[in-house]
Amino acid sequence: xxxxxxxxxxxxxxxxxxxxxxxxxxxxxxxxxxxxxxxxxxxxxxxxxxxxxxxxxxxxxxxxxxxxxxxxxxxxxxxxxxxxxxxxxxxxxxxxxxxxxxxxxxxxxxxxxxxxxxxxxxxxxxxxxxxxxxxxxxxxxxxxxxxxxxxxxxxxxxxxxxxxxxxxxxxxxxxxxxxxxxxxxxxxxxxxxxxxxxxxxxxxxxxxxxxxxxxxxxxxxxxxxxxxxxxxxxxxxxxxxxxxxxxxxxxxxxxxxxxxxxxxxxxxxxxxxxxxxxxxxxxxxxxxxxxxxxxxxxxxxxxxxxxxxxxxxxxxxxxxxxxxxxxxxxxxxxxxxxxxxxxxxxxxxxxxxxxxxxxxxxxxxxxxxxxxxxxxxxxxxxxxxxxxxxxxxxxxxxxxxxxxxxxxxxxxxxxxxxxxxxxxxxxxxxxxxxxxxxxxx
Amino acid sequence: xxxxxxxxxxxxxxxxxxxxxxxxxxxxxxxxxxxxxxxxxxxxxxxxxxxxxxxxxxxxxxxxxxxxxxxxxxxxxxxxxxxxxxxxxxxxxxxxxxxxxxxxxxxxxxxxxxxxxxxxxxxxxxxxxxxxxxxxxxxxxxxxxxxxxxxxxxxxxxxxxxxxxxxxxxxxxxxxxxxxxxxxxxxxxxxxxxxxxxxxxxxxxxxxxxxxxxxxxxxxxxxxxxxxxxxxxxxxxxxxxxxxxxxxxxxxxxxxxxxxxxxxxxxxxxxxxxxxxxxxxxxxxxxxxxxxxxxxxxxxxxxxxxxxxxxxxxxxxxxxxxxxxxxxxxxxxxxxxxxxxxxxxxxxxxxxxxxxxxxxxxxxxxxxxxxxxxxxxxxxxxxxxxxxxxxxxxxxxxxxxxxxxxxxxxxxxxxxxxxxxxxxxxxxxxxxxxxxxxxxx
Numbered sequence: 001x002x003x004x005x006x007x008x009x010x011x012x013x014x015x016x017x018x019x020x021x022x023x024x025x026x027x028x029x030x031x032x033x034x035x036x037x038x039x040x041x042x043x044x045x046x047x048x049x050x051x052x053x054x055x056x057x058x059x060x061x062x063x064x065x066x067x068x069x070x071x072x073x074x075x076x077x078x079x080x081x082x083x084x085x086x087x088x089x090x091x092x093x094x095x096x097x098x099x100x101x102x103x104x105x106x107x108x109x110x111x112x113x114x115x116x117x118x119x120x121x122x123x124x125x126x127x128x129x130x131x132x133x134x135x136x137x138x139x140x141x142x143x144x145x146x147x148x149x150x151x152x153x154x155x156x157x158x159x160x161x162x163x164x165x166x167x168x169x170x171x172x173x174x175x176x177x178x179x180x181x182x183x184x185x186x187x188x189x190x191x192x193x194x195x196x197x198x199x200x201x202x203x204x205x206x207x208x209x210x211x212x213x214x215x216x217x218x219x220x221x222x223x224x225x226x227x228x229x230x231x232x233x234x235x236x237x238x239x240x241x242x243x244x245x246x247x248x249x250x251x252x253x254x255x256x257x258x259x260x261x262x263x264x265x266x267x268x269x270x271x272x273x274x275x276x277x278x279x280x281x282x283x284x285x286x287x288x289x290x291x292x293x294x295x296x297x298x299x300x301x302x303x304x305x306x307x308x309x310x311x312x313x314x315x316x317x318x319x320x321x322x323x324x325x326x327x328x329x330x331x332x333x334x335x336x337x338x339x340x341x342x343x344x345x346x347x348x349x350x351x352x353x354x355x356x357x358x359x360x361x362x363x364x365x366x367x368x369x370x371x372x373x374x375x376x377x378x379x380x381x382x383x384x385x386x387x388x389x390x391x392x393x394x395x396x397x398x399x400x401x402x403x404x405x406x407x408x409x410x411x412x413x414x415x416x417x418x419x420x421x422x423x424x425x426x427x428x429x430x431x432x433x434x435x436x437x438x439x440x441x
Numbered sequence: 442x443x444x445x446x447x448x449x450x451x452x453x454x455x456x457x458x459x460x461x462x463x464x465x466x467x468x469x470x471x472x473x474x475x476x477x478x479x480x481x482x483x484x485x486x487x488x489x490x491x492x493x494x495x496x497x498x499x500x501x502x503x504x505x506x507x508x509x510x511x512x513x514x515x516x517x518x519x520x521x522x523x524x525x526x527x528x529x530x531x532x533x534x535x536x537x538x539x540x541x542x543x544x545x546x547x548x549x550x551x552x553x554x555x556x557x558x559x560x561x562x563x564x565x566x567x568x569x570x571x572x573x574x575x576x577x578x579x580x581x582x583x584x585x586x587x588x589x590x591x592x593x594x595x596x597x598x599x600x601x602x603x604x605x606x607x608x609x610x611x612x613x614x615x616x617x618x619x620x621x622x623x624x625x626x627x628x629x630x631x632x633x634x635x636x637x638x639x640x641x642x643x644x645x646x647x648x649x650x651x652x653x654x655x656x657x658x659x660x661x662x663x664x665x666x667x668x669x670x671x672x673x674x675x676x677x678x679x680x681x682x683x684x685x686x687x688x689x690x691x692x693x694x695x696x697x698x699x700x701x702x703x704x705x706x707x708x709x710x711x712x713x714x715x716x717x718x719x720x721x722x723x724x725x726x727x728x729x730x731x732x733x734x735x736x737x738x739x740x741x742x743x744x745x746x747x748x749x750x751x752x753x754x755x756x757x758x759x760x761x762x763x764x765x766x767x768x769x770x771x772x773x774x775x776x777x778x779x780x781x782x783x784x785x786x787x788x789x790x791x792x793x794x795x796x797x798x799x800x801x802x803x804x805x806x807x808x809x810x811x812x813x814x815x816x817x818x819x820x821x822x823x824x825x826x827x828x829x830x831x832x833x834x835x836x837x838x839x840x841x842x843x844x845x846x847x848x849x850x851x852x853x854x855x856x857x858x859x860x861x862x863x864x865x866x867x868x869x870x871x872x873x874x875x876x877x878x879x880x881x882x
Contacts (some may be wrong), residue, residue: 045592062503071636081638084592101596151486151525155542195512197522 011037011079012343015097015107017087017276019047019070021325022113022308025332031077035343038079039105041097043086045069048136051325052399054176057133057142058183059191067136087114090279092301109303111335112276116309116323119272119287126247130267133176142266146184149263150192153199166204167262169252171244172269173210174217175370178227180268181208182373185234190374207237207260209252211269214240216370216378218322223378226387230372244269271323273310280304285312294360295338296331302355305338307331315363326366334361369395452478452520453784456538456548458528458717460488460511462766463554463749466773472518476784479520480546482538484527486510489577492766493840495617498574498583499624500632508577528555531720533742550744552776553717557750557764560713560728567688571708574617583707587625590704591633594640607645608703610693612685613710614651615658616811619668621709622649623814626675631815648678648701650693652710655681657811657819659763664819667828671813685710712764714751721745726753736779736799737772743796746779748772756804767807775802810836 011034016023019042030036046067055061071082085099090110097105118132131145132138146168153165168184170177188204195201208215208231214224215231215238228238246253252260273288282298284290289312290298296311298304308328313321321327338358345354367381369391377391386394452475457464460483471477487508496502512523526540531551538546559573572586573579587609594606609625611618629645636642649656649672655665656672656679669679687694693701714729723739725731730753731739737752739745749769754762762768779799786795808822810832818832827835 045588062505064503069636075635078638082636083596084589085596099596101593103596147486148525152542155524155526155540155544194516195510195523197519 011035012339013106013108014038014111014339015105015109016040016111016113017097018042018113018115018274018308019044019082020050020113020115020308021047021328022115022332022335023111024070024073025329026111026113026307026336027074027077027080029333029336030080030339031074032079033340034079036079036339038077039081039083039107040070040074041083041085041087041099041105042070043084043100044135045071045084046136047073049325049402050134051402053133053136053139054179054183056136056139057180058187059143059147060183060187063136063140087276090276092281092304095303107303109305109339111305111307111332112280112310113306113308113328113332114274114276114310115328116271116273116287118267119270120267121270123247126267129247129249129251130171130265132267133180134271142264145264150196150199150201150204154196162199164250164261165263166199167207167260167264168205169207169209169260169262169265171209171252171265171267173208173212173215173238173240174268175368177208177210177266177268178215178231179371180266181206181231181236181238182234182371182376185231185236186374189235202235205237206235207239207262209242209244209254210238210240211243212240218368219370219378219380220385223380223385223387227370227372227378230376234373271309277306277310280306287312295355295358296335296361297338297355297358305335307335313361313363315365321363322368324368327363330363331361334359369398371395452476453780454547454549455479455552455780456546456550457481457552457554458538459483459554459556459715459749460485460523461491461554461556461749462488462769463556463773463776464552465511465514466770467552467554467748467777468515468518468521470774470777471521471780472515473520474781475520477520477780479518480522480524480548481511481515482524482526482528482540482546483511484525485576486512486525487577488514490766490843491575492843494574494577494580495620495624497577497580498621499628500584500588501624501628504577504581528717531717533722533745536744548744550746550780552746552748552773553721553751554747554749554769554773555715555717555751556769557712557714557728559708560711561708562711564688567708570688570690570692571612571706573708574621575712583705586705591637591640591642591645595637603640605691605702606704607640608648608701608705609646610648610650610701610703610706612650612693612706612708614649614653614656614679614681615709616809618649618651618707618709619656619672620812621707622647622672622677622679623675623812623817626672626677627814630676643676646678647676648680648703650683650685650695651679651681652684653681659809660811660819660821661826664821664826664828668811668813668819671817675814712750718747718751721747728753735801736796737776737802738779738796738799746776748776754802754804756806762804763809765809768804771804772802775800810839812836 014036016027019040023040024047027038027040030038047070049066052066056063056066074080074082085101085103087097088100089098095107118134120126131142133142149165153162156162170181184206188201192201216224216227231238243255244252245255250261250263252265277288277290278284280298282290289310290306291312292298292306296305296307308331309323315321342354369377369379371377375389375392377395379386379391379394455477457468460481464481465488468479468481471479488511490507493502493507497504515521515523526542526544528538529541530539536548559575561567572583574583590606594603597603611622625647629642633642657665657668672679684696685693686696691702691704693706718729718731719725721739723731730751731747732753733739733747737746737748749772750764756762783795810818810820812818816830816833818836820827820832820835
């Protein structure tokens with residue numbers, strides 16, 4: 001462990017990998033504290049408000065509505081340097097990390113907060129035939145695919161092709177799958193209802209597949225049942241206890257032999273920690289996640305911390321801390337607190353093991369909420385259970401508060417609320433992939 | 442020429458190619474007129490507000506702010522079918538058009554309003570090394586390139602590379618080049634000023650190259666001079682009488698032998714009509730444009746009309762009608778008027794040459810305006826000449842009116858006005874190209 005005295009040797013070099021909720025929160029808490037020289041590296045230039053990513057996928061929000069330039073957020077944090085680079089290797093003995101750009105990053109303290117990506121439980125070959133939903137580009141691809149499929153269905157005269165184009169299969173009945181299914185049902189049955197002349201968008205099938213016997217398994221059973229009932233009412237085909245055994249191009253094969261043909265198979269069934277977690281030299285779980293000490297540092301490596309979705313840790317009740325934004329923020333904040341306390345001890349005559357004095361991370365569970373299409377949601381917080389319109393209002397209120405803080409731009413919210421009320425999402429524009437557009441028709 | 446009687450043979454089949462200002466306006470004027478069965482085909486699903494495309498390129502607006510789903514605009518026009526397809530061939534004898542999808546479109550009347558694309562005056566090989574600015578995808582590529590170059594410049598320690606990355610070359614001193622240069626100057630010298638730690642964004646060079654002896658050649662000379670002075674004050678290097686003789690990867694070579702090295706060479710020097718115009722069997726000019734009869738139909742082909750940027754026609758004063766949105770809209774409206782009058786004559790006993798009775802297109806010149814960075818613009822309308830802040834207010838007022846009508850969404854305007862005032866564009870997010878994002882750092 002580093003015993004350097006900050007005041008004697010200059011500020012402590014803190015390297016943060018990942019500008020998600022955990023990394024950004026930590027950087028913000030260390031901002032303009034002269035004891036720290038912080039470098040935040042992310043392969044994107046933006047911080048993403050992931051809880052609303054499904055709204056980009058379903059054309060309700062524009063990409064820039066839920067993303068902020070990381071350097072813009074940290075523009076006033078003069079001791080923080082933001083770099084867009086992809087870390088490919090970490091050497092915890094030399095205390096360096098290597099970037100794809102060729103840059104070598106030296107650190108005194110490392111915070112790995114690189115998050116999670118879409119995970120396929122060992123069936124990585126399925127990635128090629130499914131659409132993930134963890135990044136802005138993925139969300140835009142989902143949107144482009146579903147909207148383009150409708151355009152193609154309007155054009156084609158082949159009934160089998162039309163059917164394939166008008167089928168959306170969502171694999172995974174967790175919050176992402178549920179929110180996506182509900183939003184697609186809204187888009188198709190409300191917003192797009194009058195837009196087409198040759199196809200009947202109400203015939204578009206949205207299938208939600210879940211391996212377990214109920215969707216939203218982390219909620220109470222009656223909330224799961226309510227959600228299923230609501231989705232079915234919105235026209236979603238909810239298939240529980242349904243295992244996918246194989247996926248090839250345009251085909252999802254179920255355990256009972258059924259084959260679902262669809263040009264839009266969306267994978268919302270699992271995430272895996274960023275592969276960087278595996279480079280830390282500590283054991284990882286099935287999802288590639290790391291279990292740190294209670295202070296979030298790694299066993300035997302008090303100068304390396306982890307936070308966010310790549311952490312597998314239990315809360316005070318012995319339940320896993322979920323991979324949600326509030327948990328990631330809390331971890332990032334905790335790491336900053338520990339670093340500050342370490343730095344304070346550096347200026348005292350204390351000569352013992354500082355790591356042993358560090359505060360333990362405590363997760364404050366603010367509850368869970370999932371939205372089910374328009375006007376309905378489920379909320380589970382402490383002993384409280386709410387469902388239906390009131391839950392939806394709670395969801396809306398909290399996300400508006402969040403986004404207003406996030407964007408500092410009330411107008412996005414107004415526009416969003418407005419189009420929500422009018423069933424008229426403004427973002428239903430297909431932007432061709434760069435390189436595919438040579439001329440206009 | 443078709444002499445069919447609409448009431449006897451059912452509605453007249455009108456095929457509109459292109460959903461820009463001309464095509465959309467024509468479709469809207471024919472909406473719910475049972476004498477017409479209209480099909481509008483565009484290779485994109487969106488109508489684009491091109492006058493503000495430079496704002497997408499410079500991160501002030503999101504793509505969806507200046508684009509509308511064509512079928513959403515026409516959702517209530519029950520006699521209009523919108524199809525997303527690319528027309529590849531037109532047979533004016535058989536009265537058919539072929540789509541890339543394999544569809545064959547039969548028409549009684551054709552309106553070709555496919556617009557223009559970036560044109561290289563015969564140097565098509567330059568396309569590969571420059572960035573165009575005619576489509577949403579191109580605008581997003583410009584944004585991504587310039588923002589990514591700054592990120593790379595922040596990372597690199599190679600001074601020559603840093604210089605190349607921090608140089609933006611804009612070729613073409615027309616309205617697009619001027620507006621782009623001014624907006625980049627704003628972005629770099631105002632909005633991004635505090636965001637970077639290692640590079641000084643004020644050192645970023647924006648060069649505006651113009652072959653003629655002044656920029657904005659269609660304006661008066663003192664307006665051109667004023668614009669040049671303003672741009673120079675904003676930090677843009679304006680090079681008039683400067684001809685580009687060759688462009689290779691990252692290098693623009695000038696007539697005097699100077700080589701400009703830049704990782705962002707933007708081509709705003711010319712447009713060419715959509716190649717479909719050449720398929721009509723009538724002569725085209727150097728820019729591939731077609732000169733129609735005064736009623737906008739083609740010589741010898743009274744059932745084929747052209748409108749918008751692919752038309753080369755003179756106004757009443759013998760000056761070319763410019764390739765601007767109001768001109769395109771007026772042409773689209775004119776074609777609809779002619780079709781309605783033709784249909785009316787069909788129901789009378791008139792047996793002569795209807796085409797000879799058709800109204801002539803008259804261009805109503807509403808004037809020109811160009812914005813020069815923040816707070817400055819030039820306006821030329823009739824005898825009126827305005828420049829500076831008042832001109833900028835006029836620009837803002839007209840574009841706000843336009844956009845409010847366009848989007849029916851005041852909130853976008855509010856957000857835009859707000860970030861304009863605060864020097865804080867919200868859209869400065871780099872979205873990776875789909876397919877390049879496998880995992881997050």
